Amino acid sequence: MSGICDGRVVVVTGAGRGLGRAHALAFAAEGARVVVNDLGVGLDGERGAESPAGAVVAEIRAAGGEAVAHGGDIATADGAASLVRTALETYGGLDTLVSNAGFLRDRMLVNLGEDDWDAVIRVHLKGHFLPLRHAAAYWRTEAKAGRIPQARVVHTSSGAGLLGSVGQGNYSAAKAGIVALTLVAAAELARYGVQVNAVAPAARTRMTARAFAQAMAAPATGFDAMAAENVSPLVVWLGSAASAGVTGRVFEAEGGRITVMEGWRPGPAADKGARWTPAEAGETARELLAAAEPPGAVYGA
Numbered sequence: 001m002s003g004i005c006d007g008r009v010v011v012v013t014g015a016g017r018g019l020g021r022a023h024a025l026a027f028a029a030e031g032a033r034v035v036v037n038d039l040g041v042g043l044d045g046e047r048g049a050e051s052p053a054g055a056v057v058a059e060i061r062a063a064g065g066e067a068v069a070h071g072g073d074i075a076t077a078d079g080a081a082s083l084v085r086t087a088l089e090t091y092g093g094l095d096t097l098v099s100n101a102g103f104l105r106d107r108m109l110v111n112l113g114e115d116d117w118d119a120v121i122r123v124h125l126k127g128h129f130l131p132l133r134h135a136a137a138y139w140r141t142e143a144k145a146g147r148i149p150q151a152r153v154v155h156t157s158s159g160a161g162l163l164g165s166v167g168q169g170n171y172s173a174a175k176a177g178i179v180a181l182t183l184v185a186a187a188e189l190a191r192y193g194v195q196v197n198a199v200a201p202a203a204r205t206r207m208t209a210r211a212f213a214q215a216m217a218a219p220a221t222g223f224d225a226m227a228a229e230n231v232s233p234l235v236v237w238l239g240s241a242a243s244a245g246v247t248g249r250v251f252e253a254e255g256g257r258i259t260v261m262e263g264w265r266p267g268p269a270a271d272k273g274a275r276w277t278p279a280e281a282g283e284t285a286r287e288l289l290a291a292a293e294p295p296g297a298v299y300g301a
C-alpha cells in the first residue's frame with residue numbers, strides 16, 4: 001500500500017470502531033504504519049469485554065498494510081505514555097497523532113451528575129491532552145537533536161463544541177476545550193515542526209445512530225453521505241506531510257463537504273476611556289449587540 005503517508009507512523013485513538021476505524025484504514029491505505037488504539041468501552045464509557053483494536057489491525061494486515069494494536073486507556077498517564085512508546089518501539093518513530101477516542105453521557109444540565117460530567121470531560125479533554133503531551137515531548141527531543149520532524153496532530157472536536165448542543169453540556173464543554181487546546185498546541189509546538197489542527201466530524205456511527213436515524217436509510221444516490229469513511233480523507237491529508245503550513249485550524253467534515261470554521265474574533269466595540277456605570281454599560285452593550293452578527297443556533301435549541 002502506498003500513498004501520501006508512505007513511511008509515516010500514525011497513532012489513532014479510539015480506532016476500533018466508527019470514525020477512528022475509518023481513519024486507521026484510510027491512513028494504512030495511504031502507506032502509513034498505524035498504531036490502532038482502543039480500550040473497548042460501551043457507548044457510555046463502561047468497560048467492554050475486549051478491545052476491538054485487534055480486528056482493525058487484522059483488517060489492515062489483510063489488505064497488505066502494517067498495523068499494531070494498543071488496548072490502553074488514553075485518558076490515563078500510563079495509557080498515553082505506552083501509546084507513544086508502542087509507536088516508537090514497534091516502528092522506530094512517530095509522525096502523526098490522531099486523537100479521536102470518546103463517549104457520551106447526555107443529560108439536561110439539571111440532571112447531569114458529577115460522575116457524568118467528570119467521565120466525559122476526562123475521556124475527551126484529558127484524553128486529548130495526555131497523548132499530545134507525550135507525543136510532543138518526543139518531537140521536542142527530536143527537534144533539539146537537529147532532526148526537525150514533519151509532525152502532525154489531528155484533534156476531534158464537534159459541532160457541539162463550536163455552537164453548543166442541548167443535552168450535551170459536558171460533551172460541548174469538552175469539545176470546546178479541545179479547540180482551545182488545539183490553538184495553544186499549534187502556537188507552542190510550531191518551533192518543533194509540529195502542526196496541530198482539529199476536525200468537527202459528522203457521520204453515522206454507534207454514537208450518532210439515534211441522531212442520524214433518518215440518514216440510516218439506504219442511500220438512494222449510491223453516495224452514502226453519512227459514512228464515517230467520508231471524514232477520513234481530510235484527516236489523512238492533515239496527518240500527512242502534504243498539509244505543510246496548515247496549523248491551528250478547525251474544519252467541519254461531513255459527507256462530501258469540508259468547511260473551514262472561523263472562530264471567535266472581536267466584533268463591534270466601544271471604549272469610554274473610563275469606567276462605565278452599569279446602566280451605561282448595559283445601554284452600550286445593547287447598541288453593540290444591534291450591530292453584531294447574531295450567533296449560530298445551538299444544536300437542538
Ligand SMILES: NC(=O)c1ccc[n+]([C@@H]2O[C@H](COP(=O)([O-])OP(=O)(O)OC[C@H]3O[C@@H](n4cnc5c(N)ncnc54)[C@H](O)[C@@H]3O)[C@@H](O)[C@H]2O)c1
Nearest residue numbers: 014017018019039040041074100101102158202203205207
Ligand atoms: N459520529 C459523529 O457524527 C461525531 C460527531 C462529532 C464528533 N464526533 C467525535 O468523533 C470521535 C469518534 O466518535 P465515533 O462516532 O466514531 O464513536 P464510536 O463510539 O463509534 O467510537 C469511539 C471509540 O473510542 C473508544 N474509546 C472510548 N474511550 C476510550 C479510551 N479511554 N481509550 C481508548 N479508546 C476509547 C471506544 O471503545 C470506541 O471504539 C469522538 O471523539 C466523537 O465525540 C463524532
